[in-house]
Each structure stands twice: as C-alpha cells, then as structure tokens.
Amino acid sequence: MKFEYQNPTRLVFGAGSLNQLGEIAGELGKKALIVTGGGSVKKNGTFDKAVSSLKAAGVAMAECSGVEPNPRIATVRRGAEIARKEGCDIIIALGGGSAMDASKVMAAAVYYDGDPWDMIFHGQPDPYFPTKALPIITVPTLAATGSEMNCGAVITNEESSEKSFVQAPCLFPSVAIVDPELTVSVPKDQTAYGVCDIITHITEGYFNSADNAPVQDRFAEGAILTAMECGQKAIADGTDLDARTHVQYASIVALNGWIQSGISAGFPVHMIEHTVSAFHDVTHAAGLAVINPAWMRFAAKSNTAKFVQFGERIFGVKAKGADDLDAAMEGIDRFEEFLKSIGCPTRFSELGIDEKLIEKYAQETLRIIYDEDGNLPGLPPMSEADIIGVLRAAL
Amino acid sequence: MKFEYQNPTRLVFGAGSLNQLGEIAGELGKKALIVTGGGSVKKNGTFDKAVSSLKAAGVAMAECSGVEPNPRIATVRRGAEIARKEGCDIIIALGGGSAMDASKVMAAAVYYDGDPWDMIFHGQPDPYFPTKALPIITVPTLAATGSEMNCGAVITNEESSEKSFVQAPCLFPSVAIVDPELTVSVPKDQTAYGVCDIITHITEGYFNSADNAPVQDRFAEGAILTAMECGQKAIADGTDLDARTHVQYASIVALNGWIQSGISAGFPVHMIEHTVSAFHDVTHAAGLAVINPAWMRFAAKSNTAKFVQFGERIFGVKAKGADDLDAAMEGIDRFEEFLKSIGCPTRFSELGIDEKLIEKYAQETLRIIYDEDGNLPGLPPMSEADIIGVLRAAL
Numbered sequence: 137m138k139f140e141y142q143n144p145t146r147l148v149f150g151a152g153s154l155n156q157l158g159e160i161a162g163e164l165g166k167k168a169l170i171v172t173g174g175g176s177v178k179k180n181g182t183f184d185k186a187v188s189s190l191k192a193a194g195v196a197m198a199e200c201s202g203v204e205p206n207p208r209i210a211t212v213r214r215g216a217e218i219a220r221k222e223g224c225d226i227i228i229a230l231g232g233g234s235a236m237d238a239s240k241v242m243a244a245a246v247y248y249d250g251d252p253w254d255m256i257f258h259g260q261p262d263p264y265f266p267t268k269a270l271p272i273i274t275v276p277t278l279a280a281t282g283s284e285m286n287c288g289a290v291i292t293n294e295e296s297s298e299k300s301f302v303q304a305p306c307l308f309p310s311v312a313i314v315d316p317e318l319t320v321s322v323p324k325d326q327t328a329y330g331v332c333d334i335i336t337h338i339t340e341g342y343f344n345s346a347d348n349a350p351v352q353d354r355f356a357e358g359a360i361l362t363a364m365e366c367g368q369k370a371i372a373d374g375t376d377l378d379a380r381t382h383v384q385y386a387s388i389v390a391l392n393g394w395i396q397s398g399i400s401a402g403f404p405v406h407m408i409e410h411t412v413s414a415f416h417d418v419t420h421a422a423g424l425a426v427i428n429p430a431w432m433r434f435a436a437k438s439n440t441a442k443f444v445q446f447g448e449r450i451f452g453v454k455a456k457g458a459d460d461l462d463a464a465m466e467g468i469d470r471f472e473e474f475l476k477s478i479g480c481p482t483r484f485s486e487l488g489i490d491e492k493l494i495e496k497y498a499q500e501t502l503r504i505i506y507d508e509d510g511n512l513p514g515l516p517p518m519s520e521a522d523i524i525g526v527l528r529a530a531l
Numbered sequence: 532m533k534f535e536y537q538n539p540t541r542l543v544f545g546a547g548s549l550n551q552l553g554e555i556a557g558e559l560g561k562k563a564l565i566v567t568g569g570g571s572v573k574k575n576g577t578f579d580k581a582v583s584s585l586k587a588a589g590v591a592m593a594e595c596s597g598v599e600p601n602p603r604i605a606t607v608r609r610g611a612e613i614a615r616k617e618g619c620d621i622i623i624a625l626g627g628g629s630a631m632d633a634s635k636v637m638a639a640a641v642y643y644d645g646d647p648w649d650m651i652f653h654g655q656p657d658p659y660f661p662t663k664a665l666p667i668i669t670v671p672t673l674a675a676t677g678s679e680m681n682c683g684a685v686i687t688n689e690e691s692s693e694k695s696f697v698q699a700p701c702l703f704p705s706v707a708i709v710d711p712e713l714t715v716s717v718p719k720d721q722t723a724y725g726v727c728d729i730i731t732h733i734t735e736g737y738f739n740s741a742d743n744a745p746v747q748d749r750f751a752e753g754a755i756l757t758a759m760e761c762g763q764k765a766i767a768d769g770t771d772l773d774a775r776t777h778v779q780y781a782s783i784v785a786l787n788g789w790i791q792s793g794i795s796a797g798f799p800v801h802m803i804e805h806t807v808s809a810f811h812d813v814t815h816a817a818g819l820a821v822i823n824p825a826w827m828r829f830a831a832k833s834n835t836a837k838f839v840q841f842g843e844r845i846f847g848v849k850a851k852g853a854d855d856l857d858a859a860m861e862g863i864d865r866f867e868e869f870l871k872s873i874g875c876p877t878r879f880s881e882l883g884i885d886e887k888l889i890e891k892y893a894q895e896t897l898r899i900i901y902d903e904d905g906n907l908p909g910l911p912p913m914s915e916a917d918i919i920g921v922l923r924a925a926l
Binding site: 137138139140141142143144145146147148149150151152153348349350351353354355357358359361362365366378381382385386389394397398 | 532533534535536537538539540541542543544545546547548743744745746748749750752753754756757760761773776777780781784789792793
C-alpha cells in the first residue's frame, strides 16, 4: 500500500449552510459565475436564496444556466466565455453533478486558450493537463456524484458521442457548501439514482483493487450500508432531513479520497457506462444500475473472496469459505434486489437500449482507456469480448 | 450534524517513503530543524537515512534531540530557540507523538515573542492562539498518536504538573511522510500501547457525541476492528510489514478528522489521563488503558444504546435490545480483555499509582477544562465525584 493523498477542499456541511454562500464567496472573489442545471433550483427557491446571500455580501454575479444532465463540452465553452467576458473571478456550481463538473472545467478553461475538450481524456496521446483554475465553490442540490469534494469532472462531447473525464489538483473546489435541506425536494427516482451512484463509486474501488486494505474495506462497507439504510428512508419520506443528511454525507465520502486512498482502483463500470450514455443520453446512475450487477457476476468468478466478503458484511450472507462462489453470487443477487427495490432499472431493456450497438460500446470504451495489453483496467482487466459479455448479460 | 472540515496535509504513505524526505523538504525550505526523541532513531539507522536524504537534496540541518515521552514546555522553548538562532525555515519531526507535538509548538513559537506555554490551554482565560508557524514535516516512527496528520499537540509543564493541548489550523503539517518500515523495530510493549492509543482516540469521539452519525460510527468501528486485528499480528510478529502498514494507517485515520467530522466529541478519558500522567509521567497509552474501561462502565449506564452497538459490531455480543445494559457491559469486558491480551495494564496498581492523589487529579482535570456547569465535557458530563468514582474503580 503506497500512495499520496491530499484534498484541500474546505467542507462546510449542515442544514442551512447555503446561507453562508455570500460570506464565503466574498472571501474568494468579487464577481461569481453561477452555474446551474435544468431549472429546478429556480423553481424551488434555492437560486433566489443563493442570490440573496451573494447580494448581501456584495458579491456581483453572472449566470450560466441550462447545464445538461450529461454536461456537454459546448456548455463548458459557453460558460468559460461568459466568465471571461464578465470578468468573473470565482465559479459557483449550484446544482447536481453536471453543474459541478461543468463548473470545474469552465474554471480551468478560463486560463486556457485552446479548446477545453483538450483537457478531457478521450484516448488522445497528449491531453492538456490543467494546472490553474478560478476558485470553485460547489453547492450540491443532490446527493449523488461526490463531485463536491474532489478534483474530477466528466464531460460529454455531443458531436463525437464521447463521454470522459479529467482529474487535476487545480480542480479541487476551494469550498464545498453542502446543505442537506437543498435535497429535500429531490423526487423519489432521482434520490434512488443518487443512492445507486454513491454505492457504485464505492464498489468500483472496493472490487477493483488488488491491494490488501482492511481500513479502506471497512470504510467502504460502512458508507455502502449507510447509503442503503438511509437511502431507503429518504426515498420513503423525502422530508426526512436526518436520512437526507447521512445520504449526503455518504455521497461526499464515497468519492473524496477517504475510501480510495491506497487502493489502485480501476473504474470499469463507469467507463463502460460513459460510452453507453454518450450514445443514448441515459441517466448516469440508471446506466450504472444496469451494468454494475452484470459486471459483478463477471468479476466474482476470479475475485471470489472479495465478493464473499461483500455478501457477508453487507447482506449477512453465510459462506462456506472465501472461495464460495455461490455465496458470492447470492450477495450480488441481494444487491441487485436492493437496486430494484428502490426503483432502479437493472436491465438495458428498461432503458430502451437493445443489442444493436453492443460491439460499438465495447470498442469505444477500449479506444478511450486501456492498459498495456489493450484491456480495460480493472480486476480482472477486460477484453472486448469480456465487455460484450457483460453488456449482453445486462440486456 | 453541522460542521466544518478542512485538512490540507499532504500524506505520503508507504514502505520506503522516508527516501522522499530530502526532496519534499527541499520544496518547503532550505534549512531544517530535525526534532527527535530519546535516541532510538539514532540507534536503528532511521536518523542517518533521514540525514542522507536531506544532504542529497541540499537541505541544511540543525538538531533538537531528547524530546521526552511526555514532551515538556522547556524542550519546546529550547527547540524554538535553536530554530531561531540557526535560521531554520522548516521543522522535521522524526519520532513518535512527542517529537511531533513538540515540533508543532516549536514551529509556532518561532513566530511568537511570548512564552510558548501561553499557547497551551491550561485553564487560563485568554490563551494565545497561534496563527503562523514554520512548515512542518512529520515522519512518525510509531503508530499511535495520529499527530502526523492533524493540527493538535499535547505538552506538559513540568514545573506546574500540567499537561494540556493546543489546536490551530497553522499547526497542520505541510506533509506527513508515513513509512511503516520505520515501525518494524518498535518493541512489543510500545506497539501494544500504540494500538491502545489509536483505539482510545476513536472511542472518545464514538462514545462522547450526542449526534446521530451513522457513517462516522461505521468508520470508527472499521478502524477499531482493523487496529485490533492487525495490531495483534504486529505484536505477535513485529516484522509483519503488512500488519504494521494497516496499524499505521489506522493511526492516521483515527485522529485526522475523517472519523470525528460532524460529531461533537469531548475527550474525557484523555483529559483525566493528562492530569494523572502530568503527576506521574506514565506512558500516555498505559494511562488510557487503565482509565478507558472504567470510564466506559460509568458512561454505559446513561448511553447504553451506543455501548450495545459497540459490543455487537466489535465483539459480536448479542443484545436483547438497545437498552440491554448487561450486553453493553459484556462488550466493555471483552474490550478490557483485549487490552490485557496485548499486554496493557488495566488497573492503576499496575502503574504504581494509589488512591492518595485521586481527589487532586479530579480537581486538576476540572480546573483545566469544564463546561458551563463546571463539569468535564463528555457524554455524560462528569462532576468531580464522577471523575473520582471512575478513578477509584480503576485502582
């Protein structure tokens, strides 16, 4: 176990913390670009509250609204252009993962003369690695992506049907203002997708690392159990602020490095999902809910002991030993049942996706990311045939 | 659950990472004050390796050796004086918690004209709160205090028999270089004390917060389980680098804020122990091992559900319900048995401490820290009689 970890983001957490936005923004800049998504923050009053807080603190504003659920590079270009033209010196993401991810790349694009798509790793030999960005404040309105407290962003190129990521230390938000009250109005289906997203962030690291990392395993299991327990409560009663609070906190720790440090994780389920959703524009977590159980059944054959541990510690499945594949599969079945129980799809047919482009998805995934043998990194690494097999099992 | 969290320390973790010391120090300064403890780092070659790495990177050095196990304010004064006189612009702590804690206060004392004891909270109405310090690199040679990645320090005033703490953002180490290989030579008893120290850091937060914090609970339980499992292995075979690695990592996460964020923790066991060890200069963790089970039995009477959860999740104790005090007490008995099994004392008599000064310890503890009702903060808050009762139960 050999690694480096540093996460400088200041986390301001708790119901009502949105009220601190103006004061905090005023410490970082004079004019903010507020980046928002599809309009729900305007309908439910969150936008007005944010604007009031900024005004009271004397922070000026410009706006970039309409960031799509799978945020597009054209939107990033547009936001960066507004920030430049308006002389913004700080970016505030007020929304879900898409607003946050787009904001991060906008913040770096302001300092980059080329096309921001150069930063998004899409198989090009020499991507541009950003080293400077405007200060970013994330204000998530959904518990899902964990983008609020990490340095990654996922962007879609709508012209080339590519969806991929950038990670760079300059993209760490300066401050994450995480106010669980903002998630109380999130509808049941989006809440469930958020829970699935949180859990999948954790399972990727948990199952794809060959390292022995017992603390990280326990942390992962603890965050999964909490996301499941409190997620069910938040779905049953959206106004349960206590449940919302713990789901929100699970979302942060799922992807801020506290669980991933020291484990050499691939993200195969995400990589495959990115390709599928670049072609079909499905909700990210819906794609994950379909692909993850199918991937698990594939991976459990070679990494049985870890799946046995998962089944035991998450679902109390009794195993005959670390090589008990039946017990491993039972744990995966139980996980799939959980996804169904909260209303997630678990087959492509539920998303209106058929087998037509299966080979294309596999090829595209491997064009964007591959190890020295040409396989998709993960445990085990996946050939094109492996990816097709997993996708086919999920039809 | 309302809180702020920020920890800017860069963590460089893994066997062999000591070799990076020179390079990393060179990024932060030109002349380092190396602070060490009783001499083991010189005997086992760690000091020479550190010096070689610094020399190779062209970093000059001065030295402050001989920091005591309970570091004294006189030593802090001496170290700050050397740093000033030698023009050091960086402090490197190479040792256990005492070297790290002393280094932090030295780093701030360099910028403070008054007496560094002013920074240590000891019941004075207006302590000096440090806001500036030299950059600090911690290189722990023991898995125990967690000081490597937090902003706290505990210092003893040998003249007044006071032992207390300071916490300030400027005391976060710039870099923590955590190399588990350095702990391979730690003897069995010190390894066991380290495990006890790690676990006690976690139980303080776990049992003393009234907040409902399920993620933090799971993280706490995960780190305790790992410290116990891998701690036993490291005690049985000191050369088990894998076990040493995970104990070392548990030590970091036990007190870097990942478990404490969002919970309003008192540290009653530490506060009582500080007073006792200020009078008797016992090993910190030996004092904790004696006081913690006695405190637990006191606290379990009012906070039964949390102790039931502890017994269930750590030791598999079956309870009839959340108010099953017998099950709670069984969990505490099992914990005390664990401490004994690794060779920790669990009664004051084993430390040569009798009842003579019991009232004095209680009074001194409450002179240094108290809530608005004059009680020691914790769950439940403790009166003088409560503290005396716990101490008497541990005789």
